[in-house]
Amino acid sequence: MQNEFLNGLGQPIGFPLPDWRPAKQPPRSPMAGRLCRLEPLDPARHGAALIAALAEDKEGRLWTYLPSGPFQDADGYRTWLSARAADADRVTYAIVDKAAGAALGAASYLRIDPAAGSIEVGSITYSPRLQRTAAATEAMYLMMRQVFEGLGYRRYEWKCNALNAASRRAAERLGFTYEGLFRQAAVVKGRNRDTAWFSIIDSEWPALKRAFERWLDPENFDAAGGQRQPLGALIAAARAAG
Numbered sequence: 492m493q494n495e496f497l498n499g500l501g502q503p504i505g506f507p508l509p510d511w512r513p514a515k516q517p518p519r520s521p522m523a524g525r526l527c528r529l530e531p532l533d534p535a536r537h538g539a540a541l542i543a544a545l546a547e548d549k550e551g552r553l554w555t556y557l558p559s560g561p562f563q564d565a566d567g568y569r570t571w572l573s574a575r576a577a578d579a580d581r582v583t584y585a586i587v588d589k590a591a592g593a594a595l596g597a598a599s600y601l602r603i604d605p606a607a608g609s610i611e612v613g614s615i616t617y618s619p620r621l622q623r624t625a626a627a628t629e630a631m632y633l634m635m636r637q638v639f640e641g642l643g644y645r646r647y648e649w650k651c652n653a654l655n656a657a658s659r660r661a662a663e664r665l666g667f668t669y670e671g672l673f674r675q676a677a678v679v680k681g682r683n684r685d686t687a688w689f690s691i692i693d694s695e696w697p698a699l700k701r702a703f704e705r706w707l708d709p710e711n712f713d714a715a716g717g718q719r720q721p722l723g724a725l726i727a728a729a730r731a732a733g
Contacts, residue, residue: 511608512643513605513606513608513643514605514608514610514642514643514644514645515605515641515642515643516603516605516642517582517600517603517610517637517638517642518582519531519582522584522633522634522637523633524626524629524630524632524633524707525589525629525707525709526588526589526590526624526625526626526629526707527586527587527588527589527626527629527630527633528586528587528589529584529585529586529587529598529630529633529634530584530585530587530594531576531582531583531584531585532572532575532576532583532584532585532597533576533585534569534572534573534576536585537572537585537587537594538568538569538572540593540594540595541568541572541585541594541595541596541597541618542565542568542569542572544593544594544595544596544618544619544620544621545568545596545616545618546565546568547618547619547620548561548618548619553616553617553618555655556651556652556654556655556658556679557614557616558679558680559571575597575599575614580601580603581599581600581601581603581614582599582600582603583597583598583599583600583614584597584598584599584630584634585597586598586617586621586626586627586630588620588621588624588626589626590626591620595617595618595620595621595626596615596616596617596618596621596627596630597614597615597616598612598613598614598615598616598630598631598634599612599613599614599615600612600634600638601613601614602648605644607645607646608643608644608645608646608693609644609645609646609648610638610642610644610646610647610648611647611648611649611650612631612634612635612647612648612649613649613650615658625707625712625716625718628665628703628706628707628722629707631665632703632707635647635665635691635696635699635703636700639693639696640696644693645692645693646690646691646692646693647667647690647691647692648688648689648690649662649665649667649688649689649690650686650687650688650689651686651687651689652679652684652685652686652687653672653684653685653686653687654685655687659687659689662687662689663689663723664722664723665722666691666695666699666702666726667689667690667691668689668690668691668695669687669688669689670688670689670690671687671688672685672686672687672688673685673686673687673688695730698726698729698730698732698733699726699729701725701729702722702725702726702728702729703722703725705720705725705729706718706720706721706722706725
């Protein structure tokens with residue numbers, strides 16, 4: 492990798508950040524979009540709707556690559572939700588679909604490192620009714636926008652089981668760049684996990700924002716709700732435009 496910055500010894504060093512200030516901790520406050528609202532997870536408020544929505548995944552496909560679940564009963568779901576809400580090292584949001592009027596999924600900020608300006612989105616649990624909807628994409632956009640515009644982070648991470656093809660496709664569709672494979676990174680449910688790493692950095696955000704906003708515009712959807720232009724194509728065009 493080329494580097495134009497050298498110290499007095501002629502050694503390459505990182506580019507300077509004279510105005511850098513540590514990022515902010517994510518607030519436990521809601522974020523609202525046109526299609527969904529992200530609310531800090533409250534098991535008392537969101538639990539019944541989330542349990543019902545996630546239970547629609549009758550085969551348990553949602554949980555194959557996650558360290559938790561599937562759950563045998565509602566009590567198992569409640570215990571899981573309570574643990575997520577109480578975890579001081581993450582900020583978890585319930586994703587409330589405005590059309591449904593109920594929480595249909597959840598997602599968290601993890602590995603929150605304000606000093607480094609790095610934060611991860613993870614523990615994404617989308618019920619069957621939320622998967623592959625415009626609201627699902629809008630939720631990811633809202634979390635991304637808050638990270639870069641509201642909180643001042645430099646790096647936004649996505650990690651997943653390397654065998655989770657759906658998660659890898661989702662990361663790429665949302666504009667994340669694949670960075671590499673961490674071999675034998677964890678043991679999950681008694682099995683090896685290789686972890687695929689993806690990221691977005693702050694300099695990439697302006698182009699991604701333009702693409703997301705064009706994709707989410709109501710004019711991008713026909714009367715049946717089908718997209719006129721795919722997000723991937725809009726991201727490619729925005730990046731090419733600079």
